[in-house]
Each structure stands twice: as structure tokens, then as C-alpha cells.
Amino acid sequence: MARIAVIAGDGIGTEVIAEARKVIDAVAPGFEYTEYDLGAARYHRTGEVLPDSVLGELEGHDAILLGAVGDPSVPPGVLERGLLLKLRFVFDQYVNLRPSRLWPGTTSPLAGVKPGEIDLVVVREGTEGLYAGAGGVLHRDTPAEVATEESLNTRHGAERAIRDAFARAAKRPRRKVTLVHKTNVLTHAGGLWARAFAAVAAEHPDVETEYQHVDAAAMFLVTNPQRYDVVVTDNLFGDILTDIAAAVTGGIGLAASGSINPTREKPSIFEPVHGSAPDIAGKGVADPVAAILSGALLLEHLGNGEAANRVTEAVAAELASRTPGATPRTAEVGDRLASNA
């Protein structure tokens, strides 16, 4: 039986994760869950972000289900670099997967775009680029101050993400992969990505390919998001593009994500894209759908695609039946999905 580490985290994280567990338990009973107390609350209480002992224990799991960590009271970067990004790097989660669908019953901020028309998935490289943390500062806070950030890219890293994107596209009806970079300005890294893309594309003559500069892609995600099927891109571009994709499909409130190590040698993390939302925490009104959809990604990753589909279909029905503008009750949504999935 799969062993799942649960990092419910802060704010609404604990609330939505309770519902995700309910639903996973309903469709795939018998997983063994271990809870880990990490996030802003623990940081304030003990000063710890991610003790090595906890990191070691997490590594022994098959997957990690994460709610949300963070609070405005924690200085920027502490939990991001010390916890979230650290896990992505240590567990070599090179596929940061972000599906975006305009679900039945939901409304896009884009005029005239109908449910079902947007159905794309971004494969964001998760272990390289500007997220490497390479760089420094000299002469801090003087007129002579300089700061650098270095984007580190390897053929190994780009190629494995691109390979994953093609494998996903090959299983989808439209079979199309769009590479997004900025090859006309970032000629070094862009060249590496373009060469890796061309090599993998040659192995997949059945998959349609295209290339777009990141600025054009950002625009097309607004003017014509329907055109995308699978998008593959680097870590920072993926960070930006997936938030645009979430925005045009009704906001990060519904967006699920996986930080995936496809080899399964190290655990992958599944988490809603939304944050801890301290303003609505404790009120029982957080929508657990993004966490539950993240649970579906977890099930799929663990090889239980059938259970994952049941969850996804139950979510589709749930969203289609909602009264527009009504506030979801966290536990009721979880109960409903657990019994309908």
C-alpha cells in the first residue's frame, strides 16, 4: 500500500487537505498517511523550516500531499527556498505539471470562451534555470551595488522535461507540444532548449510541434488559449505562464499541480496552486477542489489512473451543478465528492 506524507501546512491548507484525503480514501482506500507539521506555524514556533530528519522521513514516502505553506508574517523566501524549492530540488522533481481546464459550470474572464474549450497542460521544468539559486550581491545597498542571477540549464534537464511533455502529448487527442522560450534574446539557454526539443520531436513524428517566444505565448494565453495542448517550458517561464493559464480558466482557486519525479525513485508532491489564504482560514469556506484535483494527479502518478478519472469526473459534475456566486462549504464539497467519485 502506498505511503503518503501529508503536509497540510498553514491557513486553509489544513482545511482543503482534509477533504482531499476524504476523497482519495473513498476511491483508493488503504493508503498509509503520515502527517508532517511544516510551514509558517512551525517556523514561528520552533524556528525550523525543514529539519534534515524530516527530509529523510519524507523521502521514504511514495508521494507527498501538500496543502499550502506560508503566511505574510514570514519573510519572503524563507519557506519558498527553504521548503518548497528545496523539496523540488532534493527530490529531483523535474516535471512541474500544471493542467488548466475550463470546467463545465465555471466562467472564464475571457469573453466568449466556453467551458471545454480550454484544456491544456504545462510541463514546467522544475529543477533548473533561474531557480538554481546561483548568483550574488556585491556592495549591498550602496550606489555601487550589483546583483546577478544565473540561469543554469543542462541538456539532461531540458531533455527529460521535454521527453515527459511528448509522452503526455502522445496520449492526448490533439497530440501537440508547444515549446516556449525566448530564443531570440536568451540565445544560449534558448539554443539548448531548441536543440533538445528538436531531438525529442524527431522521435515523435506523430506529435505536432510549434515554438513560441514567451512574450507571444503570454499574449496568446489571453487571446487564444484554445490553441494549446501541451506546453513545455523552463522553470521561470512556466511559473508565469501557468498563472496566466490559471487566470483564464477561473483562477488559481481551481488549479492543481504536481512537482513530479517521474522515475518514482524519490517522492513527488501534489498540491493546489493557491496559497494559505489567511483571510478566509478557519471559516470552512475554502474551496477544496484544487486540493482534490491534486489528489487525482497523485493517484495517476501512483498508477491508479482509474481512480484518478473517477475523481476528475466527480469534480466536473460538482462544478457543473454549482450555483454561480454561491460560496462553497469546504466539508460539504469533500463529502459530496467522496460519495460521488
Add this chain to the structure above:
Amino acid sequence: MARIAVIAGDGIGTEVIAEARKVIDAVAPGFEYTEYDLGAARYHRTGEVLPDSVLGELEGHDAILLGAVGDPSVPPGVLERGLLLKLRFVFDQYVNLRPSRLWPGTTSPLAGVKPGEIDLVVVREGTEGLYAGAGGVLHRDTPAEVATEESLNTRHGAERAIRDAFARAAKRPRRKVTLVHKTNVLTHAGGLWARAFAAVAAEHPDVETEYQHVDAAAMFLVTNPQRYDVVVTDNLFGDILTDIAAAVTGGIGLAASGSINPTREKPSIFEPVHGSAPDIAGKGVADPVAAILSGALLLEHLGNGEAANRVTEAVAAELASRTPGATPRTAEVGDRLASNA
């Protein structure tokens, strides 16, 4: 009298620049224009991108009016790095100015957003960051390939762009500046930008300030673009965000830009954001409004704010009177604006 260098460029570049000149001539007669043949056509004919002699001549001008350079037949990067970016760097055009307005008579792809509601300007730093061209490739096209891109940031560079943003905000009714960066991940460069921003903000207690991560800003430009007044950000983030801003205000077809050296010691460039559009070139149907609005930015930069306002108002009236869906006739639009401005 001001001396204007004209680089009409390729495709529709020549068509829209003819109209921009008509309109500038009507509101500010007597400028001396010199045409420079640069772009894809010259590159193919002579192999030259930007001869040093031409660069020297351009430097002797008060401003440069540019149409569009480029063609799919030119390898990516050749004209971008060799011409456009080279001019920005050599002429130290540290303010890349991109206003976005939802004009009367135009339609946003965003449901329910009305003309007049979006009126923002992005001050994109133009001479630093990942555009510096620093980086390299080793073991090209082998499994061991690595590529780097280095973002170079100076206090000097960030501060002068931020200072320009605050000066613009102080003259606008809402007096608000949003800094966009990614301080939680790009801690080195993000820290430099945040420190420079705080220092300049302290000199402007009358200007409201806020900070947003680039992924959040990309999302809010879709879900709530009305919230922005002046946005200041680095070179690459600005490249992406301004295309989103253009998308939500009706597309790059109407977007004007200036690559500005506010000291006026070197010439600034004013150009529409759109490209050379070879598919519609020569048909007389390219909308010259973006080029004409770039002309208004040029007039303002040269100290003729009154003429700039007349052009902007004439454009507002022109757009408000257009039949939705009708194809603009390039020369007719220019004639109309020249006589109405």
C-alpha cells in the same frame, strides 16, 4: 528643429511609418527627417545589420522613429540582438515605456471590462538583466551540454528606471507605482530591486506603492488590470507583462512603445509593438494607429506635450468612431488623423 531618423524597416513597417510621419508633420511641422534602410531586406541584400557608420549617424539625431524590422527568413536573434537590442544598449535607453489603454470604441477580450477602465503604463528597464547577453554554452548538442544566461543588475540601472516610474506616477491622477519582480526566488536581483524601490519611494511620500511577484502580476493583468497605474519591472519581466497588457487592451495592433534615454544625450526610439506582418504587407490594410501613437510618445519626449495630446485625442476619436470589425485602410487613417489632430 528636431532631427528625426526614420527606420521604416520591413513589411508593414514602411506603410505605418508613412502615416506616422504625416501626422507628426501636421501637428509639429518642420522636423528634419533622414531615412535609414535597415532590417531584413537590407540584411538579405548586403549582409549588413547595423554598420558602424550608420550607428554613428543615428547617434546624431534627436529621436528615431521605427516601423518594424524582421522577416521569418532571417535567423532568430540576428536583427534582435544586432539591431534592436544593440540600439537600446548603445544609446543607453534605460526606460522602455509601454502604455496600455483600453480605448473608447475598442473591445477587451476580458468580459465586462469597459473602455477607459484600463489605463496603465509599464516602465520596463531596458539596458540590464537577462538582456545583457552574458552567458555561454559548453559541449553543444551533446548529452553533456550546459548553457547559462546571466542576469546582470546594478543599483544604478534599477534606480534610474524606478526613478523614472515615480516621476511619471507623480504626474498621473492615481499616483501609484507597482514594483514587479520575483523576490522570493530571485533573491539577489530581487533584493537589489526592492532596496532601490524602497529608497526612491521614500523620496515620494505622495505616491502609493505596492509590490507583486511576477506570476501574481501576470494573473492580475488578466483578472484585474484596472488595479494598475504605473508598473516598474526588469527587462525580461517587462517584455512578458507588456504583451499581456497589450492583449487585454485589444492586442499589439494598437500598442505603442518608446525605448527612451531620458537624459536625451543619446537618441530614443519610438516604435509600434507589432511586427512587420509580412502576411498583410503591401495591401494598405495595416492599422497605423500604434505607429501614430508612438509618434505621440516621440513628440512628448521632445518636449512637445501639447502636440502629443492632440494626436492622442485624435486617435481616441478615430477609434471611438470605427465600425467594429471593419478593416482600416492605412492611408485613410493617417489622412484623417493628420487633419483631425
